[in-house]
Amino acid sequence: MFDNLSEKLDKALHVLKGHGQITEINVAETTKEVRRALLDADVNFKIAKEFTNRVKEKALGQNVLTTLQPGQLMVKIVKDELTELMGGETEGINLSGNPSVILMSGLQGSGKTTFSGKLANFLKKKKSKNPLLVACDVYRPAAIDQLHVVGDQIGVEVYSDKGNSDPVAIAKAGIDHAKQNGYNVVIIDTAGRLAVDEKMMDEISDIHKAIQPQETLFVVDSMTGQDAVNTAKAFNDILNFDGVILTKLDGDTRGGAAISIKSVVDKPIKFIGTGEKMEAIDVFHPSRMADRILGMGDVISLVERA
């Protein structure tokens, strides 16, 4: 369903072959294609509009470079602008606390529980940490069991209290348990919740206030569409989270939600999830994500040829 962007740009610029110059008209035509590609990739409507306006300005401002082919220059401008927007250096997570407390948040089914396990496994294996998982989802059927299964798979202890229906109390007790037993990282899994669910948003705000985590992470499904901005903003308003986790990137989604979220909350995307298994975690690479959103590798090769 998605033609890739460079193909589209080529098409839009085909008529102008030989012009070798960026004019107002052909810029308008190609920015329309860029915008369309962004929308097809699920970049938010308003953000796509702003983005293409910026690209247009840049393109018109760069008429010094008239020696280049206009198509290639456009692609390069788009790609640079996008990479810059996606953020610079990859950022790690703050492990300065003792123990360091990491709070998970996000919508239902985004991948919080799975990612909690992946992160614990990553910190244990790659950073020689001694993590504890804490089960604070008291709502979803078998959520606690799920975290226990995950914990068993990676050999990490899970603190839970099935008789307790107060996530704030469980989170605090979990941290105490960690302190008493020499765990230096505590990862708190929470229930999925909608941003419009006031009671549930109050609850996670209460957890956040009570435990003062070093790191609060917002976990989001990379297949998310236009609503990504609303959700990210609402969670950020309440939690002022430190980073974003983008899951399910082993699929074929273009993942435009990443741009939307980044633009709206300006928080770094820290890790990505690339599968259901505990090893399927990777640090985030802004430039790779930019390529993906634009329709992959051939865009780069096009630019490199320029």
Next chain:
Amino acid sequence: EKSKTTFFSKLSKAVAGKSKVDDDVLDNLEEVLVTSDVGVDTTLKIIERIEARVAKDKYMGTDELNIILREEIAGLLSETNLGDATEISIPEGVRPYVIMVVGVNGVGKTTTIGKLAHQFKNKGFKVVLGAADTFRAAAIDQLQVWADRVDVPIVKQKMGSDPASVAFDTLSSAVSQGADVVIIDTAGRLHNKVNLMNELTKVKRVMQKVVENTPHEVLLVLDGSTGQNAFEQAKQFTKATEVTSLAVTKLDGTAKGGVVIGISDQFQIPVKYIGVGEGIEDLQVFNKYEFVDSFFSNKS
């Protein structure tokens, strides 16, 4: 409701008495549709239809325009959705009626099964659940909780066992119990994973050894907050399992789920249910006019 009124009144003002919709209005409509995840292609299709209608019918008042807008958008939803009740009906003489539920990870398959089982049970049907997600951590326990809640039997094996074998057992058990409806839960899988998609085809084939022509219904569950990727999901799941109906979940949030309009149009698969919460009663029969209206209302 505020944005709904403003949108419609703006639209009407610009259109009333004219034979052409002006660009401002179309831009506005485009924004509403695209931000509802309808997608560029389908949005353009809708805009063309509106333009054609307006050109033909000339003068239009507010009410007419609202109707046209709803009709043209809803008209893309598969014809089997008549705007009335569209729920899965259990035909007489087909016993057990087998429903297999499929979809990518975390969309709400297991939860939807719990809610569906509850609805069927309330209608007096004897329901059996099959726990054929043997992969995800505690997926079986999760379905067990739902089976207990609804108070219907469940057939399950150990985690890691063959899903086709669970499906086989479930159907055999349903036949011997004289059950009316069987609902099979499957593991979430991304549609670009060939092996996992083939596994679904195998589950289907094995079920046919117990009851012919099963599953009678393949329900694809789509997360209402999913964007354009849902197209590819519909395409690949249809290829692997011949999807017969859709359910859109999590519409209790701010996401609009508009991508299903294009999907229903292109693949001719009706949307039958929407999920509007995590509770047992939070499954509604799809109503296309209400659905379209929700694009123009602002929940947040």
